[in-house]
Amino acid sequence: MRFSNLFGTSPLEIAGARIALSAGGSSVKPASDKELRFNGNASATIPAGGELWSDAVELEVGAEEDLAVSLFLATETAVSTVHAIALRTHYVVTGNALSTETLSGAETRGSYYFISGVDVRSSAKANVVVAFGDSITDGVGTTPDTSRRWPDYLSRRLRADGSAGTVSVLNAGISGGRILTDVIGPSGVNRFERDVLSQTGVTHVIFLLGINDIGLSAFVPEQEVSVEQMTAGTQSLIDKAKARGIKVLLGTLLPWKGANAGGVPYYSEAGEAKRQAYNSWVRANKTVDGVIDFEQALRDPVDPLALLPAYDSGDRLHPSDKGAEAMANAVDIRLLHDP
Numbered sequence: 001m002r003f004s005n006l007f008g009t010s011p012l013e014i015a016g017a018r019i020a021l022s023a024g025g026s027s028v029k030p031a032s033d034k035e036l037r038f039n040g041n042a043s044a045t046i047p048a049g050g051e052l053w054s055d056a057v058e059l060e061v062g063a064e065e066d067l068a069v070s071l072f073l074a075t076e077t078a079v080s081t082v083h084a085i086a087l088r089t090h091y092v093v094t095g096n097a098l099s100t101e102t103l104s105g106a107e108t109r110g111s112y113y114f115i116s117g118v119d120v121r122s123s124a125k126a127n128v129v130v131a132f133g134d135s136i137t138d139g140v141g142t143t144p145d146t147s148r149r150w151p152d153y154l155s156r157r158l159r160a161d162g163s164a165g166t167v168s169v170l171n172a173g174i175s176g177g178r179i180l181t182d183v184i185g186p187s188g189v190n191r192f193e194r195d196v197l198s199q200t201g202v203t204h205v206i207f208l209l210g211i212n213d214i215g216l217s218a219f220v221p222e223q224e225v226s227v228e229q230m231t232a233g234t235q236s237l238i239d240k241a242k243a244r245g246i247k248v249l250l251g252t253l254l255p256w257k258g259a260n261a262g263g264v265p266y267y268s269e270a271g272e273a274k275r276q277a278y279n280s281w282v283r284a285n286k287t288v289d290g291v292i293d294f295e296q297a298l299r300d301p302v303d304p305l306a307l308l309p310a311y312d313s314g315d316r317l318h319p320s321d322k323g324a325e326a327m328a329n330a331v332d333i334r335l336l337h338d339p
Contacts, residue, residue: 001036001054001069002117005046008080012046012114014038015074018098019057022066026091026103033099034059036069051116061120063159064147069115072096083112085135085175087144110144119200122168128201129154129336130170132188133208136254136327137173141313141320148321149173153328158336167336170199178213179233181223192237197244204336205241206292207234208251211317214274215259215266227277238287248288249335252279252295257306259317266317272305290335297330298323 001019005012017036020028036054038044046052061067074096090113091106131137131151139149155169172195176184185191188209196205210230217224234250241248253275259266283291298319300308307316311323319327 001115002051002119003044003046003054003071003114004051004081004116005048005114006051006081006116008046008048008078010048010078012048012077012080013073013075014044014046014071014114016042016072016096016098017054018070019059020068020070021059021061022068023102025089026106028068028070028101030101032059053119056121064156067118069118070098071114072098079113081114081116083116083174085138085140086110086112087139087142087149088112089145117199120168122166124166126201127167127203127336127338128170128199129167129204129206130172130196130199130202131206131208132192132196133173133206133251134177134212135173135175136211136318137171137208138175139171139173139324140175141315141318142324143321146321148324150319150324150327153325154331154333157328157331158333161333163333163337167333168201170202172196172199176212176216177209178216179209179230180213180225181216183216183220183223184212188237189233192240196237197240197246202246204247204249204289204338206249206251206331207237208253208292208294210234210278211253211256211275214253214271214278215256215261215317217271218264218266218268219261227274227281230274230278231281235285235287238285242287247290247335247338249290249292249331250282250285250288251292252282254294254317254319255299255305255307256317257303259315261315261317289338290332292331294327294330297326 021032023029034057090109091103093106142148151169151171158167174185179188298311300306313320
């Protein structure tokens with residue numbers, strides 16, 4: 001397990017940690033419960049800005065199986081490094097409950113705290129596909145606690161195809177993320193090295209960023225960017241991936257007519273012109289290994305600038321569960337088996 005204090009301003013003191021197979025809710029399967037250690041120690045201190053891998057533990061995990069990771073923080077600890085929209089329920093109690101099979105009286109949260117990754121050894125060599133995107137990849141609009149983000153559906157497609165164990169899908173979506181601007185999390189150009197290129201065994205990346213670079217200009221006009229800036233930023237990341245031998249699949253931006261955020265119109269005709277221009281550049285890009293036409297897969301034939309109603313979660317921007325499944329179905333999985 002990788003624990004992170006990347007955005008902390010003071011050391012993160014981990015007094016203890018465990019991992020187990022989830023039994024659902026706040027329960028674990030006790031026979032699977034394992035202590036996590038750090039260089040042989042039960043506790044660890046992660047400096048501000050740092051990350052730390054635990055020692056390996058022997059735990060057999062099946063495809064799509066849920067893990068339960070528990071942390072004990074012995075002192076009051078400010079929340080600093082957090083994945084805000086986890087779409088999974090997490091549980092918080094007072095005191096050291098690391099060895100508790102079921103947490104009682106727990107408060108619930110909807111975010112990941114201080115946990116940023118897990119590596120699992122496969123019995124066969126596996127391709128590792130990183131889905132790199134914003135809230136659409138993060139799963140906003142899909143049903144919580146059901147794993148219905150589009151990368152989840154893609155993983156299940158691969159499993160049904162017999163690819164379980166040979167292709168692994170990592171979700172590196174951050175809600176509000178943009179190609180070029182740091183505000184709601186680090187920008188794509190600033191986190192690509194850490195969140196894609198540094199992933200263990202990465203072989204492929206599916207890139208879907210840009211709608212927030214366009215839409216957020218309605219909130220902060222001084223951060224407006226041109227299509228040329230967006231394409232240059234995206235191309236710089238494509239070039240970095242290709243230089244490492246990583247295959248790149250580039251996604252078109254989804255329809256968004258009528259989208260609004262917090263009551264502020266997100267969609268605009270000027271923004272739509274940018275989206276169309278960016279998508280034209282994506283479709284014509286000859287430096288990538290494949291294009292995934294998410295726009296074509298999810299648009300309404302009656303109104304092609306908008307999401308098909310069945311694929312709309314209700315805000316005209318984020319796909320529903322069915323929309324996320326349609327996105328996964330738009331991926332040519334043969335491209336993910338390439339060496």
